[in-house]
Amino acid sequence: MTENNKSDHYTQIIVGSGAAGLTAAIYSSRSALEPVVFEGGMPGGQLTTTSEVENFPGFENGILGPRLMEEMKKQALSFGARFLQKEVERADFSGGSLELTAGGERYIADSVIVATGARPRFLGLEGEKQYLGRGVSTCATCDAFFYRGKKVVVVGGGDSAMEETSYISKFASSVLLVHRRDELRASRIMQDRVLNNPKIKIAWNTVVEEILGSVEKGVEAVRLKNVKTGETVTEPTDGFFLAIGHIPNTEVFKGQLWMDRQGYLLVGEGTATSVPGVFAAGDVVDHRYRQAVTAAGMGCMASLDAEKYLNEKG
Numbered sequence: 210m211t212e213n214n215k216s217d218h219y220t221q222i223i224v225g226s227g228a229a230g231l232t233a234a235i236y237s238s239r240s241a242l243e244p245v246v247f248e249g250g251m252p253g254g255q256l257t258t259t260s261e262v263e264n265f266p267g268f269e270n271g272i273l274g275p276r277l278m279e280e281m282k283k284q285a286l287s288f289g290a291r292f293l294q295k296e297v298e299r300a301d302f303s304g305g306s307l308e309l310t311a312g313g314e315r316y317i318a319d320s321v322i323v324a325t326g327a328r329p330r331f332l333g334l335e336g337e338k339q340y341l342g343r344g345v346s347t348c349a350t351c352d353a354f355f356y357r358g359k360k361v362v363v364v365g366g367g368d369s370a371m372e373e374t375s376y377i378s379k380f381a382s383s384v385l386l387v388h389r390r391d392e393l394r395a396s397r398i399m400q401d402r403v404l405n406n407p408k409i410k411i412a413w414n415t416v417v418e419e420i421l422g423s424v425e426k427g428v429e430a431v432r433l434k435n436v437k438t439g440e441t442v443t444e445p446t447d448g449f450f451l452a453i454g455h456i457p458n459t460e461v462f463k464g465q466l467w468m469d470r471q472g473y474l475l476v477g478e479g480t481a482t483s484v485p486g487v488f489a490a491g492d493v494v495d496h497r498y499r500q501a502v503t504a505a506g507m508g509c510m511a512s513l514d515a516e517k518y519l520n521e522k523g
Contacts, residue, residue, distance in 0.1 A: 218317045219245050221515060222309060224297050225324035225458075227254020228501040229491025231281040232508030233322045233515075238288035240516050242320075245291045247311055249458075252294065253278035254326050255492075256501055259342050263354065265501050274342075277501070297325075302465045302484045319522070320486045320515040323466070323474060324508060325458035327492040327499070329451060332364065336420025336428075337451070344428025345420065347451045349373035350500065353380045356448045362387060362431050364417055365452030371399035373452040378408045385444060386411045389436060412444075420449055457493050471496065480511040486522075488514050 221237055223230050226248040237244040251257065259274035268277075282292070299310040307318045329347035331337045337345055346352040349363075353376055361381040363374045366388040378384050386403065391413050393400050403409050412433060418441065419432040430445045457472045467475040467483035473496050474489040476482055482489050490507035492499050 217314070219243065220318070220519065221245070221320045221322065222247065222307075222316060222318040223322045223324060224309070225249055225254065225326055225491070225493070226252050226282070226292070227278070227324060227326050227491060228256060228281070228504040229326070229493075229508035229511070230254070230322070230324035231278065231285055232505040233324060233490060233512040234285035234290040234508075235281070235288060236509050236512035237322075237515065238285055238290040240512070241289075242512075242516065242519070243289060243291070244322075245293060245316075246285070247293055247295050247297055247309075249296050249325065253282070255328070255347075259351065261355075262351075262501065264351070297461050300461050300465050302487060307484075307486055318486075320488070320519055322480075322508075322511045322515060323459075323462065323482070323487065323489040323493055324491045324504075324511070325493045326504075327455040327457040327473075327496070329455050330453045331451060332417060332453070334417065334420055336422065340420060340422050340428045340449070344422060344447065345449050345451070347455075348499065349376045349450055349452070352448075352450075353377045356381045358382050359447035360445065361385070361448040361450060362417075362444060362446045363450045363452055364388075365454075366390065366394045367452075367454070368395045368399050369454060370452035371395040371403050373450060374409060375402050375406065377450060378406055381408070381448075384409045385446070387415050387417055387431075387433060388413060389416050390414065417449075455492070455496065455499070457496070459493060479514045480507060481514060481518075486515075486518060488518075 221242045221244040223246045256274035261271045263271040295311040297311045301308040309316045357380045362385045364387045414437045418434045421430040422428040434441045480488040488511040490511035491504035
């Protein structure tokens with residue numbers, strides 16, 4: 210590894226520091242690849258915005274999301290991984306080398322693992338960030354368990370919203386699905402599961418205007434508005450779930466790596482992307498499961514795939 214101000218050359222650069230990126234860093238550093246991790250704008254990824262994580266293996270009593278990421282980073286550091294508090298601004302894989310620009314400086318790598326994750330779509334309400342992790346959730350699989358026997362409001366109308374609403378209904382006493390139109394966008398089979406569920410009611414032609422709560426209790430209610438009549442009502446609730454999709458953090462890789470229509474990176478065998486030497490892991494690829502444990506598993510896969518690639522390249 211050589212370093213200078215104009216161009217630093219590394220065996221491996223990992224872009225992203227969530228569960229996928231940190232797991233890749235642990236495996237790669239143990240394999241003596243001396244990875245450098247660009248932590249990005251949100252070091253630790255989405256788990257740093259969550260409170261209790263109860264479904265990550267190995268923690269009988271659960272663990273705080275930020276603490277889990279901190280422990281994973283410490284583990285990577287103990288094996289020799291390096292971390293830079295930089296965000297990638299540009300990627301250029303077209304000239305036969307793997308080149309990244311971060312903090313205005315150019316970096317070249319023999320292998321790159323993209324683990325930039327995806328961010329949830331928000332409505333743009335002030336209370337979303339204020340109560341995130343305190344009644345506001347973007348992941349039913351992660352948080353529905355905490356709402357056993359409680360009232361929950363979900364906003365959305367697509368297949369993912371139907372899946373999440375059905376899943377939440379297994380735990381909550383009642384679920385109100387808020388949809389701004391008079392018909393759902395989801396497939397018929399997914400709609401039927403929701404429409405035939407006695408625990409689920411739908412507020413048609415309705416939008417969420419405000420999330421109400423307190424510092425002590427978190428979310429306590431939502432203010433809803435009927436877009437046709439203009440009528441507003443306040444609906445008491447213990448939880449508010451956003452199910453309006455995610456946005457993969459792939460903007461800097463557009464034109465460099467193959468993506469689907471939504472912007473998720475496409476991988477072929479294992480975690481290999483369309484460019485030799487570039488691998489992808491976690492939510493930047495996975496728009497189905499979006500779990501910390503699956504992201505970590507993919508981070509492991511990407512590291513092993515990159516190591517094999519480097520060995521074969523010599």
